[in-house]
Amino acid sequence: MRKILPTVEALVAGILAGNRVLLAQAITLVESTRPEHIALAQEVIGQLAAQQEPAKPTLRIGITGAPGSGKSTFIEALGMHLVENGHKVAVLAIDPSSSLRHGSILGDKTRMERLSAQDRAFIRPSPAGDALGGVARKTRETIFLVEAAGYDTILIETVGVGQSEIAVHSMTDLFLLLLLPGAGDELQGIKRGIVEMADLLVVNKADGDRVPLANQARMHYLNALHLFPAKTSTWIPQVLPCSAQSGEGILKIWETIMLYAEHTRQNGFFDENRSQQALFWLKETLQAALMHQFYTHPAVKNLLQQLEPNVVAGKVSPFAAAEAILKVWDK
Amino acid sequence: MRKILPTVEALVAGILAGNRVLLAQAITLVESTRPEHIALAQEVIGQLAAQQEPAKPTLRIGITGAPGSGKSTFIEALGMHLVENGHKVAVLAIDPSSSLRHGSILGDKTRMERLSAQDRAFIRPSPAGDALGGVARKTRETIFLVEAAGYDTILIETVGVGQSEIAVHSMTDLFLLLLLPGAGDELQGIKRGIVEMADLLVVNKADGDRVPLANQARMHYLNALHLFPAKTSTWIPQVLPCSAQSGEGILKIWETIMLYAEHTRQNGFFDENRSQQALFWLKETLQAALMHQFYTHPAVKNLLQQLEPNVVAGKVSPFAAAEAILKVWDK
Numbered sequence: 067m068r069k070i071l072p073t074v075e076a077l078v079a080g081i082l083a084g085n086r087v088l089l090a091q092a093i094t095l096v097e098s099t100r101p102e103h104i105a106l107a108q109e110v111i112g113q114l115a116a117q118q119e120p121a122k123p124t125l126r127i128g129i130t131g132a133p134g135s136g137k138s139t140f141i142e143a144l145g146m147h148l149v150e151n152g153h154k155v156a157v158l159a160i161d162p163s164s165s166l167r168h169g170s171i172l173g174d175k176t177r178m179e180r181l182s183a184q185d186r187a188f189i190r191p192s193p194a195g196d197a198l199g200g201v202a203r204k205t206r207e208t209i210f211l212v213e214a215a216g217y218d219t220i221l222i223e224t225v226g227v228g229q230s231e232i233a234v235h236s237m238t239d240l241f242l243l244l245l246l247p248g249a250g251d252e253l254q255g256i257k258r259g260i261v262e263m264a265d266l267l268v269v270n271k272a273d274g275d276r277v278p279l280a281n282q283a284r285m286h287y288l289n290a291l292h293l294f295p296a297k298t299s300t301w302i303p304q305v306l307p308c309s310a311q312s313g314e315g316i317l318k319i320w321e322t323i324m325l326y327a328e329h330t331r332q333n334g335f336f337d338e339n340r341s342q343q344a345l346f347w348l349k350e351t352l353q354a355a356l357m358h359q360f361y362t363h364p365a366v367k368n369l370l371q372q373l374e375p376n377v378v379a380g381k382v383s384p385f386a387a388a389e390a391i392l393k394v395w396d397k
Numbered sequence: 398m399r400k401i402l403p404t405v406e407a408l409v410a411g412i413l414a415g416n417r418v419l420l421a422q423a424i425t426l427v428e429s430t431r432p433e434h435i436a437l438a439q440e441v442i443g444q445l446a447a448q449q450e451p452a453k454p455t456l457r458i459g460i461t462g463a464p465g466s467g468k469s470t471f472i473e474a475l476g477m478h479l480v481e482n483g484h485k486v487a488v489l490a491i492d493p494s495s496s497l498r499h500g501s502i503l504g505d506k507t508r509m510e511r512l513s514a515q516d517r518a519f520i521r522p523s524p525a526g527d528a529l530g531g532v533a534r535k536t537r538e539t540i541f542l543v544e545a546a547g548y549d550t551i552l553i554e555t556v557g558v559g560q561s562e563i564a565v566h567s568m569t570d571l572f573l574l575l576l577l578p579g580a581g582d583e584l585q586g587i588k589r590g591i592v593e594m595a596d597l598l599v600v601n602k603a604d605g606d607r608v609p610l611a612n613q614a615r616m617h618y619l620n621a622l623h624l625f626p627a628k629t630s631t632w633i634p635q636v637l638p639c640s641a642q643s644g645e646g647i648l649k650i651w652e653t654i655m656l657y658a659e660h661t662r663q664n665g666f667f668d669e670n671r672s673q674q675a676l677f678w679l680k681e682t683l684q685a686a687l688m689h690q691f692y693t694h695p696a697v698k699n700l701l702q703q704l705e706p707n708v709v710a711g712k713v714s715p716f717a718a719a720e721a722i723l724k725v726w727d728k
Contacts, residue, residue, distance in 0.1 A: 108720050115714035207716055259590065341709040348708050351719035356687055356726075377679050378672040383446035383541055388682035389439050395687075 071095075071103075077110045078117065081215045086188060089215045096207045097193040111207060114214045124213050125327055126220045128234040130260060131244025133225070136270045138177040140244055140310040141221055145181040147316050148219050156217035157181070159192035160205050160224045160234055188217060202233035203354060206347055209237060231260050236346055239336060240326055242266045245287065247280035261287070262294050265303055265326055268319060272307035280307045299335040301326055365394040402426075402434075408441045409448065412546045417519060420546045427538045428524040442538060445545045455544050456658055457551045459565040461591060462575030464556070467601045469508040471575055471641040472552055476512040478647050479550050487548035488512070490523035491536050491555045491565055519548060533564035534685060537678055540568060562591050567677055570667060571657050573597045576618065578611035592618070593625050596634055596657055599650060603638035611638045630666040632657055696725040 072080070072091055080088025095107035131137050145155045157178070181187045190212075193204045209220055222238055224230045235241050243264035261267070267287050272280030287305045297303070304322050308315030330336040360366055369391050376382040403411070403422055411419025426438035462468050476486045488509070512518045521543075524535045540551055553569055555561045566572050574595035592598070598618050603611030618636045628634070635653050639646030661667040691697055700722050707713040 108716065111714060112717040112720060115717040210714055210716070340711065344708045344711065344715045345705070348705075348715035348718050351716055352691070352722060353684075353688060355719065355723050356691055357684065360683070360687055374676065374679075377675045380671065380675065383442060384675045384677075384679035385439065385538055385541070385682055386443040386446040387679050388686065389443060391683060392686050 071106060074106065074109045074113060077106075078113045081110070081114060081211060082117070084216045086215075089188070089211060090190075092211050093190060093208050096211065097204050107207070111210060114210070122216075122218060124218045124220065125240070125323070126209060126222065126238040127323065128222050128224065128231075128238035128241040129244065130224045130231050130234065130242075131270070132246060135244040135246050136310050137223055137244055140268070140270055140308070141223060142178040142181045143310040143313050143316050144320065145178070145187055145221065146184070147313070147320055149181070149184045149186045153219045154186045154217045155181075155184075155188070155219045155221065156209075156212040157187070157189045157221045157223065158205055158208055158212070159190070160201055160222060160230050161192040188212060188215075200354070202230075202237070203347075203351060205233075206237050231263065235263050236343055239330070239339065240265045240323060242268060242323075245269045245283060247271055247276045247283045261290065265297070265299070265301055266319070266322060267291075267303060267305040268315075269305065269307045270310050272315065273309035273312055277307075299330050299339070300333060301329055301335075360395060363395060366391055369394050402437060405437065405440045405444060408437075409444045412441070412445060412542060413448070415547045417546075420519070420542060421521075423542050424521060424539050427542065428535050438538070442541060445541070453547075453549060455549045455551065456571070456654070457540060457553065457569040458654065459553050459555065459562075459569035459572040460575065461555045461562050461565065461573075462601070463577060466575040466577050467641050468554055468575055471599070471601055471639070472554060473509040473512045474641040474644050474647050475651065476509070476518055476552065477515070478644075478651060480512070480515045480517045484550045485517045485548045486512075486515075486519070486550045486552065487540075487543040488518065488520045488552045488554065489536055489539055489543070490521070491532055491553060491561050492523040519543060519546075531685070533561075533568070534678075534682060536564075537568050562594065566594050567674055570661070570670065571596045571654060573599060573654075576600045576614060578602055578607045578614045592621065596628070596630070596632055597650070597653060598622075598634060598636040599646075600636065600638045601641050603646065604640035604643055608638075630661050630670070631664060632660055632666075691726060694726060697722055700725050 072088060077088050077092050077095075081092055092107065092110055095103045095110070098104060098107070129137060129141060131140075141157055145157060148155045178189060182189050190208065193201055193208075205222065209222070212220060220238075222234050224234045231241075241263050243260060243266070245267060247269055269280045269283045269287075284305045284307055291303050291305070306315060306319055306322060308319055310316070327336065330339070361370075373382055373387040373390065377384050377387050403419060408419055408423050408426075412423060423438065423441055426434045426441070429435060429438070460468060460472060462471075472488055476488060479486045509520060513520050521539065524532055524539075536553065540553070543551060551569075553565050555565045562572075572594050574591060574597070576598060578600055600611045600614045600618075615636045615638055622634050622636070637646060637650055637653060639650055641647070658667065661670070692701075704713055704718040704721065708715050708718050
């Protein structure tokens with residue numbers, strides 16, 4: 067972003083008009099670490115929040131799965147199905163490790179060639195960033211922007227490593243877990259808590275020789291789900307087979323997602339969940355901003371650097387150190 | 398605490414001399430919510446941290462288990478064994494729900510009649526408190542105080558509900574999970590992540606008719622443990638039977654705990670873990686203090702109360718609300 071920055075007005079108007087270039091620029095501002103970019107992005111978000119019409123209903127779907135479960139192929143197949151049925155689809159990603167791996171996840175629009183060629187689809191790679199908290203917050207703000215730009219179905223991909231799933235879970239309406247067919251795979255790669263969070267489990271690659279294995283995996287998970295406590299949403303998680311490659315099963319999966327949306331909208335969970343998520347993000351944003359202020363305060367930074375080695379060595383209690391640091395902050 | 402408060406000097410000297418009354422008073426100050434008590438407690442901790450001799454080695458053991466697994470009986474049996482072998486034992490508890498249930502956990506020194514009659518044992522019920530963070534921090538400070546008073550083995554009990562285990566895990570050297578004999582019980586009550594955290598699993602009530610069931614449970618857990626990744630400590634978790642009622646198995650458990658301590662002290666994990674925990678508690682303490690300052694700031698409180706309903710109703714974005722609140726705080 068060495069170009070001249072667009073104005074707040076241009077960005078707001080552009081996003082509301084569905085202009086992809088301005089939308090992408092606004093997201094880049096959200097993802098930036100430069101203070102003037104962050105300030106501009108916040109201004110845009112604030113104005114959009116104030117000006118926006120009563121929003122169209124949108125659906126935010128979190129998608130995770132073990133490496134090799136075919137997430138990109140699945141997202142492309144589901145995305146194509148939606149685009150062909152009149153939806154506008156945004157694909158985002160959270161991958162806290164992407165800064166290390168140079169954004170391999172979705173860094174590759176090339177992996178979604180068909181979908182990325184669609185006017186009604188918007189694909190955005192994972193923002194770089196070291197801390198999950200920061201990356202998650204940026205993604206949450208990006209959801210806000212793509213919805214303001216008229217995208218109604220937001221697919222948020224993540225890797226199956228645990229913490230990032232919790233972040234995605236905290237910003238989506240439905241959580242979908244992609245699995246591989248075949249016994250033995252079941253406990254590998256996927257942390258157990260993730261199975262428990264899922265509203266919909268999809269056994270991918272259920273084609274050809276693997277159909278019996280896929281059925282086995284499906285039964286295994288159906289049984290495993292009985293061990294979990296009932297969900298607050300009262301929804302009973304489903305396990306469905308699919309071949310993202312051939313497209314088989316995608317329609318049924320989308321119908322099930324619709325059933326879930328209807329179920330939770332009717333019983334009030336959908337709105338209640340979004341309200342709780344908004345509160346959670348308010349608190350998260352406040353905490354992130356405060357801790358950033360604190361840890362970048364010169365006197366705090368200084369004293370922390372002095373005391374940390376003593377705390378680590380057990381020479382100063384963490385409480386005594388905290389007290390001393392808070393004193394220089396209060397001044 | 399309507400009495401006149403003891404001075405910092407009296408408390409510090411009393412604790413270093415192992416005076417139980419002054420130790421108990423200092424803990425009450427740590428647990429208090431009154432600013433003058435908190436300030437006094439911090440002063441005491443700071444002075445103890447500065448004055449303390451190179452500390453005697455201590456061992457902090459986290460103990461959890463499903464309701465009915467006999468935690469109190471087990472802690473009493475283990476505590477008595479230690480006291481009889483020259484140790485000074487402190488028993489603490491973390492139970493974030495105890496404010497609701499009026500401190501049922503350990504509220505009952507009566508449940509540990511024999512141990513509480515010992516000069517060399519100090520039993521302290523769970524502090525009241527609504528937020529786990531606060532309760533955990535108080536317990537962490539209490540560990541510091543009892544160690545300064547000369548207790549060398551600290552047993553920290555918690556209930557098997559998940560979050561509190563993570564807190565206890567973050568302040569102990571070894572984590573012990575108490576289990577019931579009998580198949581079917583295995584998946585009940587205990588969250589899976591807790592089994593994964595445990596260094597030592599004890600199948601309690603392995604007596605009389607239940608011995609075969611206890612053996613079954615033991616084999617089950619030995620198998621289950623193979624599924625978990627290796628521990629950073631390189632310690633291989635053990636599963637041991639015990640009858641806390643008769644005392645059978647307690648000696649073997651203590652010997653295993655000693656093996657663990659030796660193993661982790663030799664490979665450096667013990668100290669490294671304590672260092673990391675100290676840093677963690679430094680950061681936690683800073684965060685708790687800052688967030689407390691922030692949320693009790695009158696203008697912040699006021700605006701938050703105004704904006705929260707709009708955020709919940711989706712009329713104001715959480716990011717716009719956060720920005721507005723941060724502005725009144727900066728002033």
